[in-house]
Amino acid sequence: MSSPAAAADDNASFSDAASDYLERHRVYETFHLLLKSLTIHRPKDPVAFMISQLDEPEERLRVVLLAPPDARLSSRATLLSALVDKFGLVRVSLPALLEDEVLRQSALGTKAKSYLDRGAAVPDELSVAVITAALARSDCVSKGWVLDGFPNTPTQARYV
Secondary structure, rough: OOHHHHHHHHHHHHHHHHHHHHHHHOOHHHHHHHHHHHHHHHHEEEEEHHHHHHHHOOOOEEEOOOOOOOOOOOHHHHHHHHHHHHOOEEEEEHHHHHHHHHHHHOHHHHHHHHHOOOOOOOOOHHHHHHHHHHHOOOHHHOOEEEEEEEOOOHHHHHHH
């Protein structure tokens, strides 16, 4: 019969090996995403839903749509609409996000409003914070997204 100390060592060894395996194969991350999806969608049959989620592609599309300043807006708008319609992506646009933040009177919106009211450019750090918050929303995480017209500066590009 093994001693309690030997049993504890066996348990610790098993735990370490199991943890290493689960991390190496991204099982923790997979379960985290499954639980997040469950709480967002709240399906009637959670097990069937999780199975269907595991059968779907792991990565959602993330598209950055950039065009030179002289590009025809109608061409960009057509491409944007096609991406949103074909792949079910969420359109993420900085001007629309800033307007929404200002209307909601959020902390980010209050900061942005002080620049927008005087016609000044919103600082890169604030723009990036607004974009980052939007991309973390459940709809962007679950459906994927197309980022329209951002980044506009080398500094913004480094943040992305």
